[in-house]
Amino acid sequence: MPDFPxxxxxxxxxxxxxxTSRKLVEACIAKIADPAGEGQRAFIHVDKDAALVAxxxxxxLRKVKAAPSRYAGIPVSIKxxxxxxxxxxxxxxxxxxxxxxxxxxxxxxxxxxxxxFVVIGRTxxxxxxxxxxxxxxxxxxxxxxxxxxxxxxxxxxSSGAAVSVLDGMAHGALGTDTGGSCRIPAAYNGIxxxxxxxxxxxxxxxxxxxxxxxxxxxxxxxxSCCAILDAVLANEPIAPLKPRPxxxxxxxxPTTIALDDLDAAVAGTFERALKxxxxxxxxxxxxxxxxxxxxxPMNAKGGFAASESYAxxxxxxxxxxxxxxxxxxxxxxxxxxQSAADYIDLLNERRSLIARVNARIAPYDALxxxxxxxxxxxxxxxxxxxxxxxxxxRALRNCTLINMIDGCAISLPAHREGEIPVGLMLxxxxxxxxxxxxxxxxxxxxxxx
Numbered sequence: 100m101p102d103f104p105x106x107x108x109x110x111x112x113x114x115x116x117x118x119t120s121r122k123l124v125e126a127c128i129a130k131i132a133d134p135a136g137e138g139q140r141a142f143i144h145v146d147k148d149a150a151l152v153a154x155x156x157x158x159x160l161r162k163v164k165a166a167p168s169r170y171a172g173i174p175v176s177i178k179x180x181x182x183x184x185x186x187x188x189x190x191x192x193x194x195x196x197x198x199x200x201x202x203x204x205x206x207x208x209x210x211x212x213x214x215x216f217v218v219i220g221r222t223x224x225x226x227x228x229x230x231x232x233x234x235x236x237x238x239x240x241x242x243x244x245x246x247x248x249x250x251x252x253x254x255x256x257s258s259g260a261a262v263s264v265l266d267g268m269a270h271g272a273l274g275t276d277t278g279g280s281c282r283i284p285a286a287y288n289g290i291x292x293x294x295x296x297x298x299x300x301x302x303x304x305x306x307x308x309x310x311x312x313x314x315x316x317x318x319x320x321x322x323s324c325c326a327i328l329d330a331v332l333a334n335e336p337i338a339p340l341k342p343r344p345x346x347x348x349x350x351x352x353p354t355t356i357a358l359d360d361l362d363a364a365v366a367g368t369f370e371r372a373l374k375x376x377x378x379x380x381x382x383x384x385x386x387x388x389x390x391x392x393x394x395x396p397m398n399a400k401g402g403f404a405a406s407e408s409y410a411x412x413x414x415x416x417x418x419x420x421x422x423x424x425x426x427x428x429x430x431x432x433x434x435x436x437q438s439a440a441d442y443i444d445l446l447n448e449r450r451s452l453i454a455r456v457n458a459r460i461a462p463y464d465a466l467x468x469x470x471x472x473x474x475x476x477x478x479x480x481x482x483x484x485x486x487x488x489x490x491x492x493r494a495l496r497n498c499t500l501i502n503m504i505d506g507c508a509i510s511l512p513a514h515r516e517g518e519i520p521v522g523l524m525l526x527x528x529x530x531x532x533x534x535x536x537x538x539x540x541x542x543x544x545x546x547x548x
Contacts, residue, residue, distance in 0.1 A: 171215020205304025286522025409434025
């Protein structure tokens with residue numbers, strides 16, 4: 100995998116004059132335009148002219164020591180789910196082609212701009228964010244990092260976001276995560292993806308999938324990169340990230356559901372990472388999480404994603420249903436059969452679930468589990484709907500556990516160079532974001548030894 104710089108290294112290069120924002124933006128644009136690369140599938144729209152103007156502006160401000168932050172001038176990509184002023188937000192679909200351009204940036208986009216980040220373009224995604232695989236029949240499917248000659252899925256729904264960072268077409272990406280949509284593409288491509296505590300980052304200006312579960316987070320090259328972007332998105336000060344020593348970390352490995360039906364490469368890589376953590380002094384405990392058994396029955400009728408997406412899509416489906424990806428529309432339509440009583444039951448059951456899980460995990464610093472049960476499948480193997488459904492559910496399963504408990508989580512690459520990508524997920528109760536970042540920063544270099 101190419102060794103592109105972190106946000107901290109880029110900031111140092113900008114401050115020292117070793118590079119400029121214009122050079123960074125031009126390099127990203129060239130990567131996107133490369134016919135041998137994935138740019139044409141990773142991006143739905145490229146803001147070439149606006150990005151170059153913004154880059155020149157940031158270079159000018161830096162010259163007079165007025166840059167809005169030390170990261171000003173670094174190009175980032177924006178998932179096609181977010182409003183960008185003057186552009187149509189299509190959410191990876193053709194059903195919104197005739198929508199009016201956005202009148203203003205989504206708050207998250209505005210916060211990135213305020214910090215001086217340069218918007219390079221809109222990235223491809225699963226239509227309406229409704230899959231963990233990343234296939235898009237309308238705009239193409241960017242190939243993930245593993246064995247590109249063969250063609251493996253990039254993970255979804257923030258597929259183009261991950262590939263943009265992986266291939267140096269952007270140096271950070273804005274994504275969303277309803278059931279793993281930041282973490283799954285990160286795991287499948289050997290980068291880092293973060294799902295924050297939902298309430299920390301405003302959802303306004305983003306096409307919803309499930310307003311109960313949707314979270315907005317970054318994809319980037321390191322834990323520190325994600326922490327920097329997360330602070331900007333949450334409108335918090337960017338504080339130096341102090342890694343916690345692995346020695347003495349109290350980590351719980353849930354044996355319920357999270358370790359079921361793992362691909363051999365996932366199981367082997369995960370156990371090797373756990374051994375490395377234990378060898379470095381982490382206190383590991385395998386625990387049963389009986390509460391996780393409740394989540395399957397809660398989602399039996401489609402859960403929050405089906406009910407809440409159906410409420411948003413029901414009129415659009417009536418007029419434009421024929422242009423939807425059938426694999427997306429069929430899942431949305433599951434919400435039609437849910438009653439108001441079903442939905443109220445879901446709300447009450449989730450409140451109970453969150454309280455019980457939080458009590459269970461309180462003695463530990465974090466949960467540790469595989470990000471996905473599977474490694475990235477071949478795109479050609481998913482032409483069959485049954486195969487697609489099976490692998491999609493396996494991709495989403497572990498990440499969904501954390502969205503359902505209103506937690507926060509990060510996916511770290513756990514595989515070694517030359518191995519198929521596998522992600523290790525570190526998760527905590529809602530509100531423990533800073534602790535998760537500190538723990539992840541401490542174990543980042545250890546788990547791949």
